[in-house]
Amino acid sequence: MSGPTKTALVTGSSRGIGAAIATRLALDGFNLVINYTGSAEAAAKVVATIETAGGRAIAVQADVSDPAAVGAMFDAAEAAFGGIDVLVNNAGIMQLSPLAAADDAHIDRQIAINLKGTLNTLREAARRMRDGGRIVNLSSSVAALKFESYGVYAATKGAVEVLTGILAKEMRGRAITVNAVAPGPTGTDLFLEGKPEALIEKLAGANPLERLGTPGDIANAVAFLTGPDGGWINGQVLRANGGMI
Ligand code: NAP
Secondary structure, three states: OOOOOOEEEEOOOOOHHHHHHHHHHHHOOOEEEEEEOOOHHHHHHHHHHHHHOOOOEEEEEOOOOOHHHHHHHHHHHHHHHOOOOEEEEOOOOOOOOOHHHOOHHHHHHHHHHHHHHHHHHHHHHHHHOOOOOEEEEEOOOHHHHOOOOOHHHHHHHHHHHHHHHHHHHHOOOOOOEEEEEEEOOEOOHHHHOOOOHHHHHHHHOOOOOOOOEOHHHHHHHHHHHHOHHHOOOOOOEEEEOOOOO
């Protein structure tokens, strides 16, 4: 994208993959809206990193599962920067359990954040985003791998992939592309927390490049889709996983 400074909103960008995407898009020239739920300090650090590098950013607290909070976040973005050109739906949680052992909270929480949260921001973007923009949704390669115990999580991501294709069509006439990036195992809190070292090593070796993904690897894939070279890619799911599947 070129012309006057454009604005990107990255949900869940206080930590992990979202923080890497946000700092990368700032280097690519976007104004940034950093979104978080609990980690105000971490979000402020991402803002400071972007400002130190000469960019512009604001931090906005909003739980993506709350439609009113998402509306207020878009209001704040428009007030600060005039409008939104890029939305990256990155906020997400992962809880693992065989379905037989899953309680209602396990099901409801992941659907509320990963699926309803994405619906909330996509609806807002469909109504308010500037023409010529880009939307990138974070899926997961586990939607294709279908590992045991990932059922609810993978189902939310499968739904996000379906939504990606449908919204791409609904944006006809507005020059807004909608794609998904589906990472494999990536070294963040979401992936590492609670996993024994042996399992982490096994998953790191499950792709032919024999390592975990880094948040930067995923930010590179997102930056391709939001940048000048990605403009003809629309309605697609890009798996960024070193060849795991
Ligand atoms: P992470 O390190 O746990 O970071 C999650 C981010 O999302 C944090 O900034 C967190 O904010 C934010 N967040 C969580 N719930 C939120 C909510 N309700 N509203 C707004 N923000 C919320 O996770 P990650 O590994 O970077 O994952 C990022 C995305 O990549 C997720 O969609 C995940 O499913 C996907 N993904 C990750 C992997 C992997 O191996 N890491 C693989 C495939 C897909 P706070 O700091 O305020 O809590």
